[in-house]
Amino acid sequence: MDILKPKLNKPLLYLFKLGIYTSLYGIIRYIVFRLPTDNADVYAFILTIAIIIFNRGKLTHILQQFIDRQFYRTFYNLKQELLKLNQELPSYMEPDELIQRIKTFLDHHFLPEDYRFYILKGDQFNQVHRSGESSNRFPVRLNIESSGECWKALPSGTYMFSIDTLEAISPQCSEFIRSLGENNPYTYLVPLNGAKGMNGFILFSDKILALTQVEELRELLERVFQKTGQLLENALIHAAIKRKSLESEILLDIVGKITSSLNLQQVLESIVDNLSKLVQYDAAAIFLVDKERKILQQVVTRGYDEARMQTLTLKLDQGISGEVIRTQTGVIIPDVRKDPHYFAAREKTLSQITVPIVHRGNAIGALVLESDQLEHFTREDLELLTFFSGLAAIAIRNAQLYEDSVKKKRLESELVVASRVQKALLPRRVPVVQGIEMDFVNIPSLIVGGDFYDIFKINEQCQGIAIGDVSGKGAPAALLMAVVYAGFKSLLKEIDPVVTVVAR
Template identity: 40%
Template sequence: MNERATLAGRATSHEERLQFLVRASRELALLKRDELARKARDLLLRASGGFTELSLWVLDPRSEVLYPWTLCNTPVLGRRPRLNVGQGIAGQACAEEDPAFYPTISEAQYVPEEWGGRPRSMIQGVLTLPLKRAGEPLGVAVLTKLDSTRPPEEDLSFLRELSIQLAIAVGNSRIYAEATREKVQNHLLLELGTKISVSLDTNQLLEQILDLVFQVVRYDAAGIYLVDKKTQWINQQAIRGYDPNREDAVRLKVGRGLIGWVAKTGRPVIVPDVLRDERYVSARTQTRSEMVAPLRVGSEVIGAFNVESDEPDAYEPEDLELLMTFASQAAVAIERTRLHAEVLETRSLEEELSIGQRIQRTFLPERDPKVPNFDIAGANYSSGLVGGDYYDYVRITEGQLGIVVADVSGKGIPAALIMAAFRASLIAEVRNNYAIRTIFAKVNKLLWESVEVDRFVTAIYGVLDINARRFTYVNAGHNPGLLYRGATDTLDTLDSTGPLLGTLETATFKEKQVEIRRGDVLALYTDGITESMNEAKELFGEDRLRDVIRSRKEGSAAEIVRGIRETVGAFSGGESDDDLTVVVIKGM
């Protein structure tokens, strides 16, 4: 039978090729990388006739590097080998528009890793099919055959049509993989936040953190290290993948080794090849690349989070960014458990309150944000006890700033721990880019599951659209925000739009919006201000707060905050049983 007469091997007639393309579009509708790579190999080799091997190279849009999904018919699950755009046959083809056939390849075009180490003399009959979607390069399919005969033009045209279908599938698979990765990351961060809020066992918590990180940043060895403030020795707290007989063989001080360098400078680092880095101190003979992130509490570096791989150049900038996110959460948890251990040792109420205040302070912003069109200032004035007041700023995008003011029921260490759970869950859900009402519904469910029945949180959280001058918010049983309108000399209220957080298993919240124009002043505050009392047991109240805002409206946001504090202090005689927290947003 004529080898070009049937679809058993490949499509030949115009009608058969159309039918093949229709079937291919259905069969390539796969989202998982490994499944799509296998199907692409089968379809391209079946359609191409004499070609026997496929290498499928896909472009990483962040690093502009090509990684193989299939190399010489063999699936590749990792990120090695790799080609830069312009390097090798695949790298050159990535920037091209049309298929190209090479009877042989030149010495300049030959990159051994591209061919699995195969000698150049064995490579002939190479066809490249650039994969593009809407003009955007996505990768390259490279086919090889056992001879150097150029395929007919009609075959090249057919394979180009098939490569368009493959490009669509690769693009969809990349989007799916990125969305899946982000979903897993956000889920793990939320899980970590929950664990941090309920665990005071440092060793158990650090082991759990290593487990969570491994799910998104693969490593062959990892460790969490803390600096001894007195001796400056760096001590192992939790490690994986190291020879137990060598665990104490390498001792580091701040400044020595990559871990010591990060602990000293506070700067994260990726080292593609540790053997070429003079800072590296070997604790594993197999290690080829390393990544280290600092553990910070405020401006202080308390340790380092280290991961190592047996593969060279194993980590990308996005891996370091993710490790730093875990390190940030871990540092707060470590410091909190450290401080709690001090409480257990001292058994002193006074020291417990002091430590609780330090826990609380780690959650408050170090400085006020500087943004166009607005002057923003906030402050928390402690009563001397550990209250549950909390405020923060969350940078969402260049043009959007999240602002939250919250109050946890109760005082002392329990209130600080609930505050930690609220903060961790809020930040995790904000990263998911949910609507504000959805964020509060999810935070409410987490608090309902994790706090005692008589505990709750009131909060107002909103997103300030800097360019549109719009503040979109949800108020969960919190004090109404006060919005002074400069144009009319009136005050509006940002009333409650939903229940207290943590009191109901399922809760619904409504979003509302207000505009903050030039000369307007928005004040968000906790009940420590309106419930301050004087000697006659009179409450300061909302009316007096309105008067302060109106009388101080010409001042800066910081001056208005100080004015509120001074007026409340004068009213109460400087005595207060509760924290005073206020954030002022002034339109400029």
């Protein structure tokens, strides 16, 4: 454990020590002079030095606490909290817990407008959300592209930089300074560096100067911020490994459901519910394209007012989902109030992410997540959502294939019945005609066909034979064959030339 030794208020501490040591020497000298000895001053001095040496640490600690509590109560409390924080930091393994602990410390000693806390997530620095903050005029997200070169150019031995001097330190920092806006109220930047680079940073107003004027507090803050950067890097790596493991776990679960279940509703609900383990959202939905009605049909919803959703009908050209399906490109809407395509399904929604569900180049639906926080979703979330939309497309395709196979089996069974009926319509026995040997067989290329034949007696001396072939195969040919055959049977009473029969 990294323990920081107190050394606040050194001049006052030395002054108190000098007074106590002088008083101690005087008391010992007074006692020694009352003894029968000629070297009282020497003995008193030696005894005083011995007591000071053996009790130096305890005396310093007692004096330190006395001075801090009586003369510098505010600084003393801050120092004690910094010491406690410095000891607690290694116990936080999860980045969210570590970030929350630092945020609690900052909230306790700074007003909300006196600092901004940013953490690296993917390829962006995201501002740590502060609950109860109604508006946020400061950038919620900063791209690494606008700051990466700046961080590399900053000297590694400094824990705090004046924002006004950043551009002088490195010209690459000018883009980062511009990204903070023209009315940037913050004057100091504290990087949270790890072994591989910057994992976050804190922007401070001039209020931090009151703490850095005291040497020990400045050193304590430096140690705490340096340790925070190192531990944050480890926590982010640990979280990334856990996330990958969780993604693999969820992927296996969803793939298992896709391959084992033909219930589309169940599989899509599993996709939406498992997404909540990786991306925090307040509402989610999956819409599928209904081409016949030209609307988006709700298949799965979470976090919406069910009564309102039942009455809601989205046309294919309405809302962000309609636009995403049209362009087949996923989008992140940081503030839905500023997007003209947004269709308000929830009053609390402030940001949204939507990706198309695409199969074989055709958009068949959309996957939507909504949040009650501004600029909540990241490009990393967009990539993950795109992957999950691919799983949804596979599930939908499997369900369609299953439905098609069921329809095919049903049709085949109906065709088998139709084949039996068709065979029953045709002659089954070969008539006996003296001097002539006849036989017949009909083998359709499919279950049913368009061929027909008949053998019938015209009179005692004449036997009629009819053979027909309808153009085409399968059910359409069989239906036409049945119509033709029925018409032919109705004309058997009148024997006309073939041309006349066909014409009639």
